[in-house]
C-alpha cells in the first residue's frame with residue numbers, strides 16, 4: 519500500500535468506523551458464535567502472495583463482526599465501561615503514525631513531556647495533593663501504565679524494595695530473602711483479582727481484610743489483623759485499598775486505613791480503576807478524601823474518561839521510591855540529561871521497556887471535551903444508573919443489594935441464588951442486552967453498569983422492560 523492508496527483507504531475506514539459506531543445499537547450486543555468458530559472461516563496458513571485490500575476488508579463483516587461483543591452498544595451493561603471517543607480514536611491514529619518508543623526523555627522528548635504534563639492536568643482535575651504532581655521540580659509525578667493491574671504490581675514491587683532497604687539499613691546483618699519471606703501485603707476481600715495476582719508475582723503473602731456491611735474495609739478490622747501479624751513476626755509493608763470495588767462499587771475507608779499505614783511506614787496504594795474518573799466532579803471528590811495518606815494512586819481513564827484503552831494513570835508522591843526499585847542503566851539507554859521534574863525516563867517507572875505515545879489521546883480528549891464535557895459524561899451515566907435503580911425499587915419482586923453511588927446498580931430477585939442465576943441466563947441467552955453477575959455476601963447478584971458513551975434513558979427503559987418481562991416468565995415457570 520502506497521501513501522496514495524492509504525489516503526483513500528484511510529478515508530473509507532473512517533467512514534466505516536463512523537457508521538459502525540453510529541448504528542451500533544442495531545447489532546446484537548452479544549455474539550452467537552461457539553468456541554473455535556473463527557478458525558474454519560479463514561485459511562490454515564498466512565497467504566504466500568499479497569492479497570488486495572478489498573479482500574481483507576470484506577472479511578471484517580464475514581469473520582470478525584459475528585464474533586464481537588459490542589462493548590460500545592448502548593445495550594451493553596456488563597463489567598465496567600471501556601472508553602471510546604472520536605478525539606481519542608484520531609489521536610491514536612497519529613500515535614501509530616509517529617510510532618516512537620518513548621522509554622526515555624531522549625527517545626522522544628515530546629512523548630515524555632506531554633505525558634508528564636497531562637498527568638499534572640489530570641491530577642489537578644482530581645484535586646490530588648500537590649505532592650503527587652511533577653511540576654518542574656516536584657518529587658512526585660504521574661505515569662501512564664497499560665492497566666490498573668500493572669500499577670498495582672509496580673506499587674507492590676516498589677513497596678517491597680523500599681521495606682527491604684529500610685530493614686537492611688536498620689540491621690545490615692539481616693538477609694534479604696529472610697525479610698521477603700516475612701513480608702505481608704493487605705487488600706479488601708472485595709479487591710480485584712489483579713491485586714492477589716500482584717502478590718503472587720511479587721512473591722509475598724497477601725491477606726484479604728473482611729469488609730463491613732457496605733463492603734468497605736474499616737480501620738479497626740485492619741488494625742486487629744495487623745497487630746496479630748506483627749505479633750506473629752510478620753512484616754506488614756503494603757496495603758492496596760480500593761475506591762469503587764469491581765463487584766459493587768464500594769469504597770474502602772482510606773481516612774481510617776491511611777493513618778495506620780503511615781504510622782507503620784507501610785505503602786498505601788489506591789486502586790480506583792473505575793471510580794477515579796468521577797472524582798473530577800466536585801460532588802464526588804469527597805470519595806477521594808484520605809488520598810493524602812497514600813504513596814500511590816491509580817485509576818483508568820480508559821474505563822470512564824473517554825480515553826480509549828490503554829491508559830491507566832498512576833501517581834506517586836516520591837518518584838525515587840519507584841525508580842529505586844527498577845532502575846537499570848545499560849550504556850545503550852543512557853543519555854546526557856539528568857532525571858528531574860523536567861526529564862523523566864519512564865522506563866524506570868514500569869515493567870516493559872517499550873511504551874507507546876499514549877498521552878496524545880489524553881491531550882486530544884481533554885481539549886475537545888473540556889473539564890465541563892467530561893463532567894457531563896460522568897453525571898449522565900450516574901443519572902442513568904439512578905434511573906435504573908428507581909425502576910428496580912418500584913418493582914417489589916426485586917431488591918437493590920448495594921448503595922448506588924456511581925454508574926453501577928447491583929440488584930436481584932427476592933429469592934434464591936438459583937432463581938437469580940436462571941434470570942441472568944435468560945437475559946444473556948436472549949442477546950438483547952448483556953449483563954454479568956457478582957457475588958455479594960454469599961448472594962448471586964446481577965450487575966447493571968452504564969457503559970456506552972451513547973447510552974440514553976430510552977435504552978435503560980428498554981433494558982428494564984426486558985428484564986422485568988423475563989422475570990415474569992421465569993416466575994411463572996421457576997427452575998426445577
Ligand SMILES: *Cc1c(COP(=O)(O)O)cnc(C)c1O
Pocket residue numbers: 598664665666667668710712760762763764789790791792818830
Ligand atoms: C477494572 C478493574 C481493575 C482491572 O483493570 P485493568 O486496567 O484491566 O487491569 C482493577 N481494579 C478495579 C477496582 C477494577 O474495577
